[in-house]
Amino acid sequence: MKDKEVINELKSVAPILVKWKDNGHYKVPEGYFDDFESRILTQIPSESAKERSMNPWIMRVAAVGIVVLAAFFLLRNERNSSADTQVMAANDADIYLEYLKSNPEEFDMDILVESGLLDEIAFQSQDIGDEYQREDSIEIQ
Amino acid sequence: MVDDKTILKLISNPTSSREGYRILITQNKEKLYWHIRKMVSDHDDADDILQNVFLKVIKHIKDFKGESSLFTWMFKIARNESLNHVKQAKIRSTLEIKENFVSHLTTHNENFEEEASYHSLLRAMETLPLKQKEVFIMRYFDELPYKDMANMTGTSEGALKASYHLAVQKITHFLTNANLNQ
Numbered sequence: 658m659k660d661k662e663v664i665n666e667l668k669s670v671a672p673i674l675v676k677w678k679d680n681g682h683y684k685v686p687e688g689y690f691d692d693f694e695s696r697i698l699t700q701i702p703s704e705s706a707k708e709r710s711m712n713p714w715i716m717r718v719a720a721v722g723i724v725v726l727a728a729f730f731l732l733r734n735e736r737n738s739s740a741d742t743q744v745m746a747a748n749d750a751d752i753y754l755e756y757l758k759s760n761p762e763e764f765d766m767d768i769l770v771e772s773g774l775l776d777e778i779a780f781q782s783q784d785i786g787d788e789y790q791r792e793d794s795i796e797i798q
Numbered sequence: 799m800v801d802d803k804t805i806l807k808l809i810s811n812p813t814s815s816r817e818g819y820r821i822l823i824t825q826n827k828e829k830l831y832w833h834i835r836k837m838v839s840d841h842d843d844a845d846d847i848l849q850n851v852f853l854k855v856i857k858h859i860k861d862f863k864g865e866s867s868l869f870t871w872m873f874k875i876a877r878n879e880s881l882n883h884v885k886q887a888k889i890r891s892t893l894e895i896k897e898n899f900v901s902h903l904t905t906h907n908e909n910f911e912e913e914a915s916y917h918s919l920l921r922a923m924e925t926l927p928l929k930q931k932e933v934f935i936m937r938y939f940d941e942l943p944y945k946d947m948a949n950m951t952g953t954s955e956g957a958l959k960a961s962y963h964l965a966v967q968k969i970t971h972f973l974t975n976a977n978l979n980q
């Protein structure tokens with residue numbers, strides 16, 4: 658790489674620059690260049706490690722498999738949970754109707770009509786009305 | 799000196815690839831280090847960049863098409879890394895770079911006057927535009943032929959010669975003025 662042309666060039670156009678061409682003015686830690694190769698080579702994986710690492714195609718297939726399995730279990734859980742919800746809803750409806758029958762005064766007429774319990778409840782409220790009537794009559798008296 | 803063909807053959811064989819890399823690094827580390835060091839001035843920065851350069855070389859050696867020598871190809875990588883570093887460092891602080899330039903010089907030189915003059919040279923280099931400074935380093939310190947420089951930089955030989963001579967003139971002018979002011 659040494660090029661005498663560079664020195665000759667400088668001698669003619671800028672002799673003041675000839676004397677500083679070496680690297681002696683720069684400080685480099687002692688032994689810096691001695692172990693440089695080792696420092697680089699420790700940062701790269703060895704060929705045997707590369708061989709041990711999985712083929713990218715195998716990794717891709719494995720990833721797809723995991724996604725399919727995860728989707729299968731998620732869907733299955735979703736179906737189960739939807740069935741559970743329906744059972745719970747049925748149970749809730751029974752409890753709701755039971756409560757409706759025993760506490761008709763807490764609900765609007767529309768709800769009673771909608772639930773088909775109006776006749777049954779009307780019969781009960783007739784008894785309740787009689788009782789009220791009796792109480793009223795007592796007060797009048 | 800092991801030739802490119804032999805090095806590439808060693809690297810292409812899994813059983814000898816590490817030996818090939820070792821030879822590649824040994825033969826080129828100092829030349830690349832000194833170019834990077836002149837560009838960035840600080841040893842630690844130069845060391846980081848040089849390590850990155852060789853890691854990139856190893857990673858992309860399969861992309862090397864043999865259109866130039868291995869050294870030219872690696873020098874291009876080193877050049878890009880150095881330029882990127884200097885650009886980022888300039889954004890951080892131009893002053894910081896100038897201080898680093900001086901603080902990382904050897905201090906055991908007994909000839910104070912010579913050392914002071916050398917500081918002036920480094921300061922003069924810092925006044926050059928980045929590309930002109932790079933051309934100056936490639937020619938003055940690395941002693942690269944213009945033909946190789948043209949290949950590495952993608953600039954014509956004529957433009958490189960003009961750039962170098964302009965840099966030499968500016969530095970000479972700076973040093974002459976510095977001497978007059980002392």
